[in-house]
Structures are given as C-alpha cells and as structure tokens.
Amino acid sequence: MAELLKEELLRIEHLRKAYDNTVVLKDISLTVHKGEVIVVIGPSGCGKSTLLRCINGLEPIQGGKITLRGQEIDGNSKDIAQIRQKLGMVFQNYELFPHKTVLQNIMLAPMKVQKRPKDEVEAQAKQLLERVGLLEKKDSYPRQLSGGQKQRVAIVRALCMNPEMMLFDEVTAALDPEMVREVLDTILELAKAGGTMIIVTHEMSFAKAVSDRVLFLDGGEIVEEAVPEKFFSDPQTERAKRFLRTFEYDAVKHHDI
Amino acid sequence: MQEYLPLFADAMLLTLFIGWIGVIISVVLGLIAAFIQYFKIPVLRQIIKVYIELFRNTPLLIQLFFLYFALPKIGLSMSPQVCGALGLGLLGGSYMAEAFRSGLESVDKIQSESALSLGMTKFQALRYIILPQAISTSMPAFVANIIFLLKETSVFSAISLMDLMFTAKDLIGLYYKTAECLVMLVVFYLIILLPVSIVGSIIERRLRYASFGD
Ligand SMILES: Nc1ncnc2c1ncn2[C@@H]1O[C@H](COP(=O)(O)OP(=O)(O)OP(=O)(O)O)[C@@H](O)[C@H]1O
Ligand SMILES: [Mg+2]
Numbered sequence: 059m060a061e062l063l064k065e066e067l068l069r070i071e072h073l074r075k076a077y078d079n080t081v082v083l084k085d086i087s088l089t090v091h092k093g094e095v096i097v098v099i100g101p102s103g104c105g106k107s108t109l110l111r112c113i114n115g116l117e118p119i120q121g122g123k124i125t126l127r128g129q130e131i132d133g134n135s136k137d138i139a140q141i142r143q144k145l146g147m148v149f150q151n152y153e154l155f156p157h158k159t160v161l162q163n164i165m166l167a168p169m170k171v172q173k174r175p176k177d178e179v180e181a182q183a184k185q186l187l188e189r190v191g192l193l194e195k196k197d198s199y200p201r202q203l204s205g206g207q208k209q210r211v212a213i214v215r216a217l218c219m220n221p222e223m224m225l226f227d228e229v230t231a232a233l234d235p236e237m238v239r240e241v242l243d244t245i246l247e248l249a250k251a252g253g254t255m256i257i258v259t260h261e262m263s264f265a266k267a268v269s270d271r272v273l274f275l276d277g278g279e280i281v282e283e284a285v286p287e288k289f290f291s292d293p294q295t296e297r298a299k300r301f302l303r304t305f306e307y308d309a310v311k312h313h314d315i
Numbered sequence: 316m317q318e319y320l321p322l323f324a325d326a327m328l329l330t331l332f333i334g335w336i337g338v339i340i341s342v343v344l345g346l347i348a349a350f351i352q353y354f355k356i357p358v359l360r361q362i363i364k365v366y367i368e369l370f371r372n373t374p375l376l377i378q379l380f381f382l383y384f385a386l387p388k389i390g391l392s393m394s395p396q397v398c399g400a401l402g403l404g405l406l407g408g409s410y411m412a413e414a415f416r417s418g419l420e421s422v423d424k425i426q427s428e429s430a431l432s433l434g435m436t437k438f439q440a441l442r443y444i445i446l447p448q449a450i451s452t453s454m455p456a457f458v459a460n461i462i463f464l465l466k467e468t469s470v471f472s473a474i475s476l477m478d479l480m481f482t483a484k485d486l487i488g489l490y491y492k493t494a495e496c497l498v499m500l501v502v503f504y505l506i507i508l509l510p511v512s513i514v515g516s517i518i519e520r521r522l523r524y525a526s527f528g529d
Contacts, residue, residue: 116428143434153429157447166443167433219433 064091067127067223067254068113074121075105075112082108084278086122090223095249096256097265097286100275101301106258107150109275110225113256114147126222143171146216146224150231152208154200154215160187161196164215172219179218186214190244206237210244217248224248224255231260242268262305266290274298319486319499326482327503333399333476334468334507338461340404345411352412353419363412370409376470378402383474395476399468407464414460418453419445451522458515462508469504479503 068090075083082105090096098106111117113124115133124131131141154163164183168174187193190210200208209229216224226245230238242264249255249268259265265272265286272289274282274297282289282298293299348363370378382398393401422445430440472481483500487493 114432116431139431139434139436142432145432147429147432149425149429151425153425155426155429155444155448157451167430167435170439170443171434215433 064093066090067092067094068256069125070113070122071124072122073109073112073119073124075108075117076120082278083112086278086280088273088280090254090256092222092254093252094254095268095270096273097269097271098256098258098273098275099260099262099265099301100281101304104275105278106275107227110147110227110256110258113225114142114145139171143167143219144222146219146221148209148212148216148224148226148229150228152200152205152212152232154208154212156200159197159199160192160203160211163200163211164218167215168218183214183218186217187211189247190214191240204237205233206240209233209237209241213241213244213248222254224253226255226257226259228258228260262290262302274301276301319482319496322482322486323479323499323503326477326479327507329476330465330468330471330478331507333396333471333478334403334465336400337403337407337468338464340400341407341411341460341464344404344408345415348408348412349415349419352416367409367412370406371413375402375406375467376473378406379470379474395471395474398474399471399476399478403464403467406467407460410460410463411457414453414456415449417456418449421452422448451519454515454519454522458511458519461515462511465507465511466504 066089068088070086070088073083073086074081086109088096098109100106108117112119113131115131115138118133126141126144129137129141132138154160155166158166161180161183164186165176165179168179168182169176184193184196187196190213192207192210192214195203195207195211200211203211213224213229229245230241233241238261242261245255245257246264246268257265257268269286272282272284272286273280274289274293274295276297282293282295284294289298290302293302348367351359351363379398379402382393382402383395386392426444426448427437427440430444431437435443468478469480471478472484475481479500483496487496
C-alpha cells in the first residue's frame, strides 16, 4: 500500500531485446519506485546483465519502452548522457580507469560532465571515500588496490554523481570470499539510507537481507516476482524452486571409513 | 678525414630535415588511418586497408623510384627532397596506422561503456579514457617506427639526395678511404638515432607511470 504513495522512478514496459536472432529478453515489464531495492536473480545467461545494460541505454532494444521519470531511455538520443547521470552503474569487473588515481577516477565525471566546482566535488569524493574506509587510498592507482577496494571505489565513483538510482551487476562475482562482505556492507548501507537500486547478485542471503522485491529471471522473462520473505521460503514456480536448490548441497561424507 | 667533416655534417642535416618531415607526415597519415579503421568508416576503411598493405609490403626504394621516376611520366614531377619526405611519410603512415590502431583497440570496449555510464559523451570518453590509454600502449611501437623511418633515409641517395649515404659513397669513390668513410657513416647515424632512442625510452617509462602507476 505504501508503495502507491511513492514516486515512480523507472518504468519498463514490454521490453524486448535480441542479439541478431536470439531473443534475450522477451517481455519484461517492471516499475521501480523511489527508495525501492529490487534484486534480480536467475541462472547464468538468463539476461540479467542485458537488462541492466538496456536500462542504461548501452544496448539498443527491439521493442517496448524504458523511461526514467517519464523520459525515454534510448542510447541514440541526444539526452542519453544527461539521463545516464541519474543512473549509477557498477560493473562486475569494476572498470576503474587504470590511468587515473582513485580521486581522479571519482572526480572526472562530476567535473567534466556535471561541470561542478573542483573543491565541492573533491570534498564530496573524500567524504564518500571516508565512508567506505578508503580515504587513505585516494592517491593510489587502481592496480595498487585489492578487488574489494576497487569495487568500493567504483561504487563511490557512481555515487559522486548523485544518481537517483543505482544499478549493480554482480559486483561481488569477481571477488575473493573475504572481500565480498566489505562490498555488500557498502551496498546495505546505501539501501538503509534510502537509495533506490536494482541489484543483480548470486549472494542469496544478501538478496534476502537487502531487497524489497525479488525478481526471478529465467529464459528472458520474469518468472516470479515476490517479497524476499515469500520468495526464499515459499517460491511459487517450479523453475524458481529448482534454481534455489542449486545453492544447497547434500552431504556426501562417508562416516564409516 | 677532418676536412670531410663539414660534408658529413651537411649531409646529416639534410637527412635529419627530410627524415623528420617524413616522420611528421607519417604521424598525421597514421592517425587519420587509425581513426578511420577504429570507427569503421565505410569505404574509406577499405581504401586505408589497401594503402596499408601496399606500403607495408613494398620496399621504400621502389616507392621512391615510383615517386621520382614514374610519376613525372604522367606529368607529376617533384624535387628529390619532396619525393624523399613524401615517400618516407607514405611508408611511415602505414606503419604508424597499425601502431595507433592496435593502441586504440587495446582499450576494452567496456572502459568506454564505463565512461558513458557516468554520463560522458562519446567524445569525452574518447578524450579522457580511451586516448590516454591508447597512446601509452602504442608508444613503444611509435618510437620503434620513428627509428625505423630515420634509418630508411639511407636509401635516399638512390634519388640523388645528398644524404649521409650519398656523401659516404661519393667520398669512397673519389678517395678510396672506405674504412674511414664507413666509420663516419656509422657515427653520424648514431648521432641521429641515439637521442631518439634515449628520449623515446624515457617518455615510454614516464607515460607508463602516468598511465598505470608503475
Ligand atoms: N553481445 C552479445 N552478442 C550476442 N549474444 C549476447 C551478447 N551479450 C550477451 N549475449 C547473450 O545473451 C544472453 C544473456 O546474457 P547476459 O550477460 O545478460 O546474462 P546474465 O544473466 O547476466 O548471465 P551471468 O549470470 O552469467 O552474468 C546470453 O545467452 C548471452 O550469450
Ligand atoms: Mg551478467
């Protein structure tokens, strides 16, 4: 009920995306309200990354419509750069700029794209770095950081644009287990602070903790959509049940050696 | 031998002058060719491909003969100086194109998507993200090409340019001081090329540091 009162941010209607003749997203419709945290899960190759890339206008779409606050997202329109400023995207492999220091990575777009004054941007960048515990790394180059540190910098870099919505694409998939936590904690903080986001992840307990809504994507369509409590304890579809079972292991130990 | 020093010095200046003009032409041509290929501009792209294969796979000597002896037959005659610089530039352009293109292509597409996702325009992504990385990647090949081109100037004598080679051959023919003249030739080529080599490796190291922090 509360959702009805909330402002609508992103709307996807009957999105269809194909590469040549293979249809990757069939008929996706989704509405995201301000402050909502959506988690997208599904087997490898089901189109999760493609969905986020479409939302960011990085992929041409073959049908349907995506709008952010009513403004259509189209990679070829001249407004696309301005719309993308409102969408913070974080990639699986960080994609920091290797020839720039941490601070330069973060400050480049706010200064060159948003034309904000250097002092103000620097103050915000440092404050955000402080928040993720990386202020002392501000003058390091990306290659001098661990994977977890790089990913937190990438998150800060997106945040420093003051986006209205964040898109996370399996941001812990390339990390060693002990670094997963520090990155997920950062995202949890953002969610607690009321940030709107779409998160693609394979971390089920994190998904359960962070999301307001879970989308289960399979074969290019939304197979199931539910609140996390319901989805993880009582999935309605056979496909979702099967998918969730892949995260469990049966004991195979022999006790009578 | 001392009395011939001024002759060698003059020849070196000529070699340097035409050599560097050739290098400049090659950089301009190479950049244009590399961008045409990188942005996959139709038609022009095929023309560039033919140009690169043609000039990379034929000796400079033959290219110079074409410019100097064959073109006048269709009414296009140029001085040996212009032929030398142009010939070197055309040859060098084909090499530089490959160096710049591979530098541009070494930057992953997702780097530019990452820039675009931050709201940069395609031009900003090219300027701030792709080019700086491409330049430092292509730097070693770029320096090697300059050295290669300056060495190639040694065939200029074939179109009667009074370069170092020409002078040495001339003096050997006149006075039979073969060994001395050859030593002079080596010394003067080293004077031309060593600085390029040294400055080149300093720049490479600097750029690598600025680009990738080590
Ligand atoms: N550029 C492309 N050209 C052709 N097919 C593509 C391209 N990119 C992705 N695909 C295909 O689209 C489908 C969806 O890919 P996508 O990367 O969105 O999957 P995903 O759900 O993110 O998978 P993962 O969990 O492994 O990251 C896959 O079958 C993939 O092979
Ligand atoms: Mg993916």
